[in-house]
Amino acid sequence: MKTPRELGDRLDGLREVVRLGGGRVGPELLVPVEALLSQASARRTLSPDRTVVALAGGTGSGKSSLFNAIAGGELAPVAVRRPTTSRARAAIWPAGTEGAGDPTGLLQWLDIRDRHVLDPRATRTDLAGLVLVDLPDFDSTAAAHRAEAERLAEIVDVLVWVLDPQKYADAAVHQRYLRPLAAHREVMLVALNQADRLDRDALEACLRDLGSLLSADGLPGVPLLATSATQPGGADRLVDALSDRVTTQRAAVDRLHADIDTVLVALGPACSGPPSPRPKRRAGDGQEALIRGLGTAAGVEPIAAAAGASYRMRAIATVGWPLVRWVGRLRPDPLRRLHLGAGQGGPTSRPAATGAQRAQVSNAVRDLVSQSATGLAPMWGAAAAATLESRQPALIDELDRSVRSAQLSQDDRPAWWGGVQGAQFLFLVAATAGLAWLAVIAGFAYLQLPGPSVHLGRAPVPTLLFLGGLAAGLLTSVVSRPFVNLGAARRRARAQRSLDAGIRALAQREVLGPLADELAAASAFCAAVDSARR
Ligand SMILES: Nc1nc2c(ncn2[C@@H]2O[C@H](COP(=O)(O)OP(=O)(O)O)[C@@H](O)[C@H]2O)c(=O)[nH]1
Ligand SMILES: [Mg+2]
Structure with missing residues (x-):
């Protein structure tokens, strides 16, 4: 039984992969590895004790509403029909007394300009160090909005997928977004929002159905929570789940581990010859x-x-x-x-x-x-x-x-x-x-x-x-x-x-x-x- 390797050792292995593969292996295999290496070296130096959580999903699922509910204020505009989030927006929980200094470098690297630093007296202390990001819609009709959402989804530490009762089963969402994230299930949460629109039994049935869809996506066991952005306390269970991630301060490292797993899947065919040595x-x-x-x-x-x-x-x-x-x-x-x-x-x-x-x-x-x-x-x-x-x-x-x-x-x-x-x-x-x-x-x-x-x-x-x-x-x-x-x-x-x-x-x-x-x-x-x- 081998002991799990440390992040640094795994990244060293990838550096070696790039060195040896250069000029031998196609760029389609090496470019993602190089991108991951530079992402890792940036993330490991920029406020590694902070936890960046992004709310992702389709139009109208309630990302901005949840963002506001968790941050405790009307920071992001919410719309009944039209999608209104064009750029990512961050709410920054001031760090606790020890560690987690100035997150400016981190936010610059994330390239998020709309930043709201929250008042420490008005926020839960167990979220100290959290950076919560409201993403544009993944299914936005504006290509730039989609690109912004996808760019950030690749580098944040934790991804919360926000689904709603009407569209949670949308095959396109599962195919395009959730399945490719199978390797990232440890750094993902799924929120079934607008739970207040369903009665108890319907909500139960909905959660069961969504749970089996997620298993089929390769995401079995991913935390699935019912939330409501409009009911008082409707986001509490999500906040509790986030508080866990924030206090352990492992999310950034876990995310990179998951990213390494993903590039390794792509590298697999390069090393999957039959085991017999050459005759x-x-x-x-x-x-x-x-x-x-x-x-x-x-x-x-x-x-x-x-x-x-x-x-x-x-x-x-x-x-x-x-x-x-x-x-x-x-x-x-x-x-x-x-x-x-x-x-x-x-x-x-x-x-x-x-x-x-x-x-x-x-x-x-x-x-x-x-x-x-x-x-x-x-x-x-x-x-x-x-x-x-x-x-x-x-x-x-x-x-x-x-x-x-x-x-x-x-x-x-x-x-x-x-x-x-x-x-x-x-x-x-x-x-x-x-x-x-x-x-x-x-x-x-x-x-x-x-x-x-x-x-x-x-x-x-x-x-x-x-x-x-x-x-x-x-x-x-x-x-x-x-x-x-x-x-x-x-x-x-x-x-x-x-x-x-x-x-x-x-x-x-x-x-x-x-x-x-x-x-x-x-x-x-x-x-x-x-x-x-x-
Ligand atoms: N009933 C109910 N409505 C919600 C909830 N969350 C969001 N909404 C409404 O859904 C619409 C879209 O919300 P918004 O936060 O802009 O969604 P976004 O596009 O995902 O950011 C708004 O009219 C919200 O008031 C919820 O939990 N319950
Ligand atoms: Mg929005």
Whole structure:
């Protein structure tokens, strides 16, 4: 069993609701909360120990007559037929000896100019501190009068609804005014006025009927009193009821509690998602789909392939058979063609993300949001989607930066290349020397002279040098090919890992992080709504 929360704590909860809801929740939900907060801070500082009671109702029910009867004087004009109260009017009971000082600030805030300060000697002492307000008619034909009545009904501490025997059952009054006040039943009273017009039995029946109508309005148990403004003592029971409220000095606080209950009803749908938390597995799928989409838009596959191809090309140009390796040099480096190198900030020839790729990213973001927001009221998903959508252009730009900073190993030169390159050079020198030697021998033969040939066993050394050098170079290039392929595959995989890591970091920073923030704000918002409950 939780203890009822204090007004201050509940208002703190509402302040948090406004802070967290700003930019996320529609103004139709937050504006009433902000209005209530400023109303509360005004009312709590302006004569909080005074009790403002307003007499409200339709034309001719007897509000002004009751006002006069309670105040004990002809302060307000009363009319037989025409409505005469155009502006609110206040009667002020001087405060008792302790507390309840000058009510001027309070009346200014209420914006009531017609004020009557009563003579303390002529008034009941148990009403000391009361400010009684006679409102214009709620059903007035003049819009300004209605507006004035409605404005004050929203901020006074206690509302006395004055009905009369002819019109008490008027459906319009119950629908329009009484039902919306259901949350305020603790700060409401209902007076069935002009009771003197009914005989005893009719009055009893009337009160019973009105009582059940009020229950149907959501106001069961609201104090219902018969009054007569024209009979001496006809308002005494109402005055007694008001005296209770005035002496406890709780009405202003009770009113604000009731107002908080009302705004909480409106906030309810923002926090009424199904209780189950979001399904983790599906959100994980959404993350993978997002990363795939970003990878496609960034061109991770072709860039990684280019990193492997670049390695292969440079490797072959270094360790390949010298007689053919120049062929490879004629082709541009596949990686450099993408202009990805650090410091190569110029225009990239890498194709920008296509419309289809952007669409894939935004679909992935949208799916991720809707999966993550399962279990929350729909507005949170919409708010998160809007936030992420606004970041999307930046996300696509960031993709480019992320690709540029990936580890593509485009300038590395493994040590073994140098060894093989040296060997290839030696083999080429041997083959060239053998060829030169053979040429010299051929020259001697042409001149019919014995050539300077040397034999190793039965094999001629120049021929050995020439053919052996060629064969060794060719063999070396064939043998190193699997190592080149292995190195290319590793460079490709490393590039892929590095690009993926960059994209994951980017997704975290630009999508998953902000999404988590939005979801956290949603649950903090609902926790704040909860902390504003009684
Ligand atoms: N018999 C009787 N007439 C009343 C009573 N209260 C008001 N009236 C009359 O009803 C008419 C309208 O009263 P008024 O106070 O101006 O009503 P308001 O429009 O609600 O302010 C006047 O003629 C009053 O004299 C009452 O308790 N008994
Ligand atoms: Mg009146």
